[in-house]
Amino acid sequence: xxxxxxxxxxxxxxxxxxxxxxxxxxxxxxxxxxxxxxxxxxxxxxxxxxxxxxxxxxxxxxxxxxxxxxxxxxxxxxxxxxxxxxxxxxxxxxxxxxxxxxxxxxxxxxxxxxxxxxxxxxxxxxxxxxxxxxxxxxxxxxxxxxxxxxxxxxxxxxxxxxxxxxxxxxxxxxxxxxxxxxxxxxxxxxxxxxxxxxxxxxxxxxxxxxxxxxxxxxxxxxxxxxxxxxxxxxxxxxxxxxxxxxxxxxxxxxxxxxxxxxxxxxxxxxxxxx
Amino acid sequence: xxxxxxxxxxxxxxxxxxxxxxxxxxxxxxxxxxxxxxxxxxxxxxxxxxxxxxxxxxxxxxxxxxxxxxxxxxxxxxxxxxxxxxxxxxxxxxxxxxxxxxxxxxxxxxxxxxxxxxxxxxxxxxxxxxxxxxxxxxxxxxxxxxxxxxxxxxxxxxxxxxxxxxxxxxxxxxxxxxxxxxxxxxxxxxxxxxxxxxxxxxxxxxxxxxxxxxxxxxxxxxxxxxxxxxxxxxxxxxxxxxxxxxxxxxxxxxxxxxxxxxxxxxxxxxxxxxxxxxxxxxxxxxxxxxxxxxxxxxxxxxxx
Numbered sequence: 001x002x003x004x005x006x007x008x009x010x011x012x013x014x015x016x017x018x019x020x021x022x023x024x025x026x027x028x029x030x031x032x033x034x035x036x037x038x039x040x041x042x043x044x045x046x047x048x049x050x051x052x053x054x055x056x057x058x059x060x061x062x063x064x065x066x067x068x069x070x071x072x073x074x075x076x077x078x079x080x081x082x083x084x085x086x087x088x089x090x091x092x093x094x095x096x097x098x099x100x101x102x103x104x105x106x107x108x109x110x111x112x113x114x115x116x117x118x119x120x121x122x123x124x125x126x127x128x129x130x131x132x133x134x135x136x137x138x139x140x141x142x143x144x145x146x147x148x149x150x151x152x153x154x155x156x157x158x159x160x161x162x163x164x165x166x167x168x169x170x171x172x173x174x175x176x177x178x179x180x181x182x183x184x185x186x187x188x189x190x191x192x193x194x195x196x197x198x199x200x201x202x203x204x205x206x207x208x209x210x211x212x213x214x215x216x217x218x219x220x221x222x223x224x225x226x227x228x229x230x231x232x233x234x235x236x237x238x239x240x241x242x243x244x245x246x247x248x249x250x251x252x253x254x255x256x257x258x259x260x261x262x263x264x265x266x267x268x269x270x271x272x273x274x
Numbered sequence: 275x276x277x278x279x280x281x282x283x284x285x286x287x288x289x290x291x292x293x294x295x296x297x298x299x300x301x302x303x304x305x306x307x308x309x310x311x312x313x314x315x316x317x318x319x320x321x322x323x324x325x326x327x328x329x330x331x332x333x334x335x336x337x338x339x340x341x342x343x344x345x346x347x348x349x350x351x352x353x354x355x356x357x358x359x360x361x362x363x364x365x366x367x368x369x370x371x372x373x374x375x376x377x378x379x380x381x382x383x384x385x386x387x388x389x390x391x392x393x394x395x396x397x398x399x400x401x402x403x404x405x406x407x408x409x410x411x412x413x414x415x416x417x418x419x420x421x422x423x424x425x426x427x428x429x430x431x432x433x434x435x436x437x438x439x440x441x442x443x444x445x446x447x448x449x450x451x452x453x454x455x456x457x458x459x460x461x462x463x464x465x466x467x468x469x470x471x472x473x474x475x476x477x478x479x480x481x482x483x484x485x486x487x488x489x490x491x492x493x494x495x496x497x498x499x500x501x502x503x504x505x506x507x508x509x510x511x512x513x514x515x516x517x518x519x520x521x522x523x524x525x526x527x528x529x530x531x532x533x534x535x536x537x538x539x540x541x542x543x544x545x546x547x548x549x550x551x552x553x554x555x556x557x558x559x560x561x562x563x564x565x566x567x568x569x570x571x572x573x574x575x576x577x578x
Contacts, residue, residue, distance in 0.1 A: 104316055115552060232413070
């Protein structure tokens, strides 16, 4: 009886794992199968055409804009915030409050960020539906990711490094940017890569803050579509699954490359001799 | 420096020390400021959403009870009841939990306890990729595969339904549950397993009676995080929900959860209608805060 139960459970464990893999294979496989015929250089580098057959270059540029702008703001703030939490702060109420806020930000669904962005950045700050409004919203979304990963990276820097540097007469600040931050760099980098993945995959918040204009953005103050929003709109409005899947291929390849890069960097981190 | 008279040297040192201390002081203030920005952002988000969302009830005389329990959402006729959407959100989330939790948990157990190394090496990156796929693509997949499948096999007029939403959300919460639960199970000390095996328990018996209970708080955290992902999901759900404004009574009913209500109407809403969408956001927010609270309770208990 016990053996029967054991085998049944063992079977269920195998089944679940295989099911998870099967789901991934089916989803990725379907998207590649459905979309690959559209993939070509013209599709990737071509301008959008409302009559069909055009490319997705404007959406790629828009996506790159959102990545660059939000990281330009979120990375320094996130790293310095993590430095404060790990290196400067005395553990106490204030740190607890900051940690709670960071964790709460992680849990907020992107549609709420979208609502906030739409009323604060778009309306109150009068930025209008624009790339900059979306990027500022995305900045808040990725901030906790960067803070958390940087904190983890700082934790792995051995105490002797700090003590050695301070003993040699370096100030806390000198120790920070000459010793601590360079040794934490791989961890910080993989945090930034994670954030890029989050930005590329985001849709609801961008949909409400950047609008849906399907054209090459003239500046960061123009409304535009990212790849994910484009993929959503062609499905919802035109039912064009093939086009949505082709955009999906581009997105999945980007995510795959980012994942590999993050793994590569964290492997390097583990090999580093400390 | 050596050629300078002693007084000069000390004033020089003092000067550079002053500059150093000043820099140290300023930089620590800057770091503190950056750290406080996340608190500030959170307060700003909560403040704006709650201010906008509570306005109709405070200043315009709408009843909050009617808003929560009202069954009609007709903005053009000034009727704002979101009860069907609350029910839809709750049903969809619970349904996704019923499917997603066992599969995700069992996959996590398999990965940490049973999987041969070579298999774990394939499955773990696969789960990681599943986590990274943009949510829109889950919606596209759901609309292209799951919806027609349900339509054909259950003989529905329209495949966009509660069941389609449940299936898509269950898939989407899988990677969260797998990765968090796997980490928790791996953290259970080896000695627990060895002790149990030494007492004559079987491998499977050890896993389910010793290892899993020991990782309970981490597993609960995994479930709560998965739940958060499901209840907040928007774009994928719009594509497969059908968006009918009725209280779903069966798995095959088309429905509209809270999140999609916001995304669908925010584009053209203004005035009270727009504020009511923020009020919808408050309800969603309250669910999430409740989950965060539960999560904090669980992880503080796990810490002990």
